[in-house]
Amino acid sequence: MDVIRIIGIDPGLRRTGWGVVDIAGSRLSFVGAGTVLSDGDAALAERLRQLHDGLERIVSEFAPHEAAVEATFVNRDAGATLKLGQARGIAMLVPARAGLAVAEYAPNMVKKTVVGAGHGAKAQIRMMVSVLLPKAQYDTDDAADALAIAICHAHHRTAAERTRRIAACS
Numbered sequence: 001m002d003v004i005r006i007i008g009i010d011p012g013l014r015r016t017g018w019g020v021v022d023i024a025g026s027r028l029s030f031v032g033a034g035t036v037l038s039d040g041d042a043a044l045a046e047r048l049r050q051l052h053d054g055l056e057r058i059v060s061e062f063a064p065h066e067a068a069v070e071a072t073f074v075n076r077d078a079g080a081t082l083k084l085g086q087a088r089g090i091a092m093l094v095p096a097r098a099g100l101a102v103a104e105y106a107p108n109m110v111k112k113t114v115v116g117a118g119h120g121a122k123a124q125i126r127m128m129v130s131v132l133l134p135k136a137q138y139d140t141d142d143a144a145d146a147l148a149i150a151i152c153h154a155h156h157r158t159a160a161e162r163t164r165r166i167a168a169c170s
Helices: 044-062 078-097 107-115 122-132 141-169
Strands: 003-010 015-024 027-037 066-070 101-105
Touching (some): 003 044, 015 078, 015 141, 027 141, 107 141
Parallel strands (some): 066 101
Antiparallel strands (some): 015 027
């Protein structure tokens, strides 16, 4: 049975969570998780470089086959939304440059897949990640969210692949 390694990424300008799982058939296994930090006192370009370099090290170290990134939500602060979008661009660019297909999932889809409801709280996500991946160790809510994104992709990856193939033919 082939093992597929998936990296889930929860983009953020201060903290970008990452989580890596292996899937073999319907069996999920925890591989690693953590958080890439940027210096809040640094200029935006420097912070983006820090996120890029950190994610690049993670992708190189864990050698995933596929990637999944949480889609950006829009909030009332347009400046914060724009900065989050730039961090999300880094989160998509790094695995794409490594040759990985990158799937995107809305936050509600991730929560519905992992928790069973589209509006689960952070505590519910952490609890369900621990249930689904009993050996999981993570340092922040961002890393737990990234594992949830990877789990979501593991459950929906065949549908995401079909959608990509259809879009490529159009």
